[in-house]
Amino acid sequence: MPELPEVETTRRGIDAVATGHTLTGMVVHESRMRWPIPKALPDLIKGQTVRACLRRGKYILIEFDTGTVLIHLGMSGSLRSVMQGELLRKHDHVEWLFKHATLRLHDPRRFGSVLWHPRDQGPIEQHPLLAKLGIEPFDPAFNAKYLHDGLAGRSMSIKQALLAGEIVVGAGNIYASESLFRARIHPKTKASRVSLTRCARLALAIRETLTDALESGGSTLRDYVNATGEPGAYFTLHAAVYEREGQPCRVCATPIKRIVQGQRATYFCPSCQKV
Ligand SMILES: [Zn+2]
Numbered sequence: 214m215p216e217l218p219e220v221e222t223t224r225r226g227i228d229a230v231a232t233g234h235t236l237t238g239m240v241v242h243e244s245r246m247r248w249p250i251p252k253a254l255p256d257l258i259k260g261q262t263v264r265a266c267l268r269r270g271k272y273i274l275i276e277f278d279t280g281t282v283l284i285h286l287g288m289s290g291s292l293r294s295v296m297q298g299e300l301l302r303k304h305d306h307v308e309w310l311f312k313h314a315t316l317r318l319h320d321p322r323r324f325g326s327v328l329w330h331p332r333d334q335g336p337i338e339q340h341p342l343l344a345k346l347g348i349e350p351f352d353p354a355f356n357a358k359y360l361h362d363g364l365a366g367r368s369m370s371i372k373q374a375l376l377a378g379e380i381v382v383g384a385g386n387i388y389a390s391e392s393l394f395r396a397r398i399h400p401k402t403k404a405s406r407v408s409l410t411r412c413a414r415l416a417l418a419i420r421e422t423l424t425d426a427l428e429s430g431g432s433t434l435r436d437y438v439n440a441t442g443e444p445g446a447y448f449t450l451h452a453a454v455y456e457r458e459g460q461p462c463r464v465c466a467t468p469i470k471r472i473v474q475g476q477r478a479t480y481f482c483p484s485c486q487k488v
Pocket residue numbers: 462463464465466467482483484485486
């Protein structure tokens with residue numbers, strides 16, 4: 214599943230291709246995504262200039278003068294710029310056409326979405342899908358105290374509290390395991406019991422883990438491709454614990470353990486990470 218670094222990598226690629234350019238057309242080959250793609254959307258944005266490509270959580274926001282296109286890559290989506298004349302692949306559902314380039318949304322499982330938010334319906338931050346998202350991990354306001362306050366009163370495990378994305382976005386399944394390892398916090402620790410000192414370590418660990426992933430172009434999904442089609446290689450090279458069950462911890466050589474929390478796999482070092 215594309216996580217925040219993959220989405221940010223994609224956003225940067227799309228921004229370089231689309232921002233400042235006029236959309237000459239939008240073609241929907243398959244409108245049945247997680248929610249149907251609005252039928253009127255191609256006519257609404259055709260001929261408009263892309264003002265900015267932003268990101269909030271895992272949503273890519275393409276801003277036009279009259280509103281914003283929200284794109285989510287779902288479980289298996291990718292958005293990339295293709296060469297003119299490149300044949301349509303199976304599962305290429307949507308195309309955005311520019312004079313110099315074409316962007317294609319590819320999504321075999323169709324859990325992704327393409328939605329429209331007209332400007333006259335208020336700021337995009339107030340969109341129901343965005344309004345409840347936690348703070349961005351690179352926001353300067355995301356610090357030990359913010360995290361500690363957010364975790365207070367939550368009886369779930371720290372892993373599940375991170376995964377919910379209501380306190381901070383970006384610590385999805387892979388990055389939650391990796392960040393907790395880096396902060397030496399056991400994933401089963403009750404969220405409300407993580408001390409301020411450990412929250413300081415964890416906030417830093419989340420930022421560092423995501424920074425590392427971004428620097429290597431992001432990649433969690435094996436067949437993931439970024440905006441120009443290059444596959445990322447972060448986790449084949451750098452994962453400390455994720456999908457390393459039974460392999461020696463890179464710090465202490467204890468075999469990495471796998472448990473299931475909320476139906477999602479968690480990987481950790483039983484020796485380095487304390488409850
Ligand atoms: Zn260890």
